[in-house]
Amino acid sequence: MCTNPNIVEVASLIGEPSRIAILLHLLGGKSLPASELARAARITPQTASSHLSKMVEGGLLVHESYGRHKYYRLASAEVAYALEALQAIASPKPIRSLRESDQLRALRYARTCYDHLAGQVGVALTDRLLELGLLQEEGKDFILSPEGKQRLVHFGVEVEEERKRRRHYARQCLDWSERRHHVSGALGAALTRRLFELRWIERLEGVRAVRVTTEGLQGLADEFGVVL
Amino acid sequence: MCTNPNIVEVASLIGEPSRIAILLHLLGGKSLPASELARAARITPQTASSHLSKMVEGGLLVHESYGRHKYYRLASAEVAYALEALQAIASPKPIRSLRESDQLRALRYARTCYDHLAGQVGVALTDRLLELGLLQEEGKDFILSPEGKQRLVHFGVEVEEERKRRRHYARQCLDWSERRHHVSGALGAALTRRLFELRWIERLEGVRAVRVTTEGLQGLADEFGVVL
DNA sequence: TCCACATTTCCATTATGCTCGAAATATGTT
DNA sequence: AACATATTTCGAGCATAATGGAAATGTGGA
Numbered sequence: 001m002c003t004n005p006n007i008v009e010v011a012s013l014i015g016e017p018s019r020i021a022i023l024l025h026l027l028g029g030k031s032l033p034a035s036e037l038a039r040a041a042r043i044t045p046q047t048a049s050s051h052l053s054k055m056v057e058g059g060l061l062v063h064e065s066y067g068r069h070k071y072y073r074l075a076s077a078e079v080a081y082a083l084e085a086l087q088a089i090a091s092p093k094p095i096r097s098l099r100e101s102d103q104l105r106a107l108r109y110a111r112t113c114y115d116h117l118a119g120q121v122g123v124a125l126t127d128r129l130l131e132l133g134l135l136q137e138e139g140k141d142f143i144l145s146p147e148g149k150q151r152l153v154h155f156g157v158e159v160e161e162e163r164k165r166r167r168h169y170a171r172q173c174l175d176w177s178e179r180r181h182h183v184s185g186a187l188g189a190a191l192t193r194r195l196f197e198l199r200w201i202e203r204l205e206g207v208r209a210v211r212v213t214t215e216g217l218q219g220l221a222d223e224f225g226v227v228l
Numbered sequence: 229m230c231t232n233p234n235i236v237e238v239a240s241l242i243g244e245p246s247r248i249a250i251l252l253h254l255l256g257g258k259s260l261p262a263s264e265l266a267r268a269a270r271i272t273p274q275t276a277s278s279h280l281s282k283m284v285e286g287g288l289l290v291h292e293s294y295g296r297h298k299y300y301r302l303a304s305a306e307v308a309y310a311l312e313a314l315q316a317i318a319s320p321k322p323i324r325s326l327r328e329s330d331q332l333r334a335l336r337y338a339r340t341c342y343d344h345l346a347g348q349v350g351v352a353l354t355d356r357l358l359e360l361g362l363l364q365e366e367g368k369d370f371i372l373s374p375e376g377k378q379r380l381v382h383f384g385v386e387v388e389e390e391r392k393r394r395r396h397y398a399r400q401c402l403d404w405s406e407r408r409h410h411v412s413g414a415l416g417a418a419l420t421r422r423l424f425e426l427r428w429i430e431r432l433e434g435v436r437a438v439r440v441t442t443e444g445l446q447g448l449a450d451e452f453g454v455v456l
Numbered sequence: 457t458c459c460a461c462a463t464t465t466c467c468a469t470t471a472t473g474c475t476c477g478a479a480a481t482a483t484g485t486t
Numbered sequence: 487a488a489c490a491t492a493t494t495t496c497g498a499g500c501a502t503a504a505t506g507g508a509a510a511t512g513t514g515g516a
Contacts, residue, residue, distance in 0.1 A: 015240030090234035
């Protein structure tokens with residue numbers, strides 16, 4: 001076959017345990033230094049360095065240097081979508097250990113996907129925004145209604161800040177665990193940043209899973225009527 | 229990392245040249261016997277057999293036996309989506325040879341994606357159906373309007389036939405070459421079958437690309453106002 | 457029953473590439 | 487200038503798995 005030799009490169013880059021570990025770690029959305037990625041994948045810095053340069057070469061990652069540190073992040077939202085699409089195939093399979101089961105349950109409940117909120121909580125919040133008419137579906141995107149804009153500005157989300165950028169403003173992102181959409185793009189990211197700011201959600205140590213705090217539970221119910 | 233060991237298996241299955249060749253061949257949507265897949269990937273039947281059983285084991289393919297032949301096809305639309313998502317990362321890269329360039333151009337113009345029409349032609353047709361109000365976007369799906377139903381029934385598409393099935397009826401499928409949506413799901417498949425029936429489109433030998441016949445060019449323009 | 461063909465199993469060869477120790481390079485700190 | 491830390495380069499060892507020859511199995515036809 002000779003359609004697109006590149007897809008082989010991309011897929012074989014993803015199809016390696018250490019590199020998957022790195023990619024899934026970066027799917028949390030943050031830029032992370034090589035050393036931390038090495039630790040996450042449980043490999044030595046030498047090995048990680050080799051993997052990282054291959055993934056940059058292959059278009060999966062980009063990096064920025066700050067002094068002696070080098071921060072890596074996913075090259076684009078497309079990479080995140082591809083990873084999620086692979087998870088969508090991979091997830092229906094049976095679960096092995098109880099330990100994994102707990103981790104998976106936590107991921108399904110709430111996690112960051114690239115830079116926005118996903119999982120049951122992400123989908124539930126998106127659903128409420130739609131029900132309240134603050135958001136409307138339009139093709140593969142969402143649009144923010146005038147009331148939605150007002151309401152989110154009042155809530156402290158930098159609604160306009162990101163609109164200038166090239167990036168999709170409010171994209172529909174398919175949730176692999178819920179198999180429904182949640183808000184992605186610049187708006188999804190800004191909203192999620194605000195939830196972290198308010199400490200309604202907190203990152204769990206070392207994993208992509210996210211915890212909803214008691215204030216968050218209360219706040220989401222009061223502010224948006226989200227029931228979890 | 230230990231989130232989902234399965235994604236490693238799935239991705240490493242995809243990340244192998246011969247297997248990609250087989251998967252891309254099956255992305256055309258047909259069920260094909262092992263021998264033809266071996267030929268497509270330019271490997272011996274022994275090797276193909278090994279790859280095929282691994283991919284069945286890994287949940288990428290399913291097979292049915294008819295006599296001494298064994299027909300393989302993609303296990304689900306999710307597999308097709310994942311492959312398209314990988315292409316979306318892989319495609320922006322430069323093209324090497326003129327030969328490839330021609331093949332790529334043909335693919336971009338019109339191809340089958342799993343079992344429905346994709347590429348410029350697929351997107352253009354979908355656009356016209358939307359403009360004519362026969363189809364409407366709704367979230368990640370399309371809905372067929374009453375006029376749309378009437379019009380497509382008249383055109384010979386088995387609109388209701390497939391509706392009973394579990395499958396998505398009219399899904400929006402992201403086109404990696406056009407980066408826009410086209411009609412997928414049962415309706416997309418039924419519509420595409422009708423286009424083959426009318427010989428408005430024809431499969432090209434051995435590739436996923438599809439040719440629009442002269443009758444097809446005329447027909448699409450007359451019936452739907454599609455300009456290509 | 458015999459033959460043709462599709463597919464699979466077994467096996468040895470071979471190539472690819474992951475891995476990490478050692479050492480080099482680069483940057484920041486004291 | 488000396489040292490600590492982050493990252494990369496080089497090289498050798500090692501494991502995995504893709505590959506196809508040989509032969510077995512399964513199915514259909516004469």
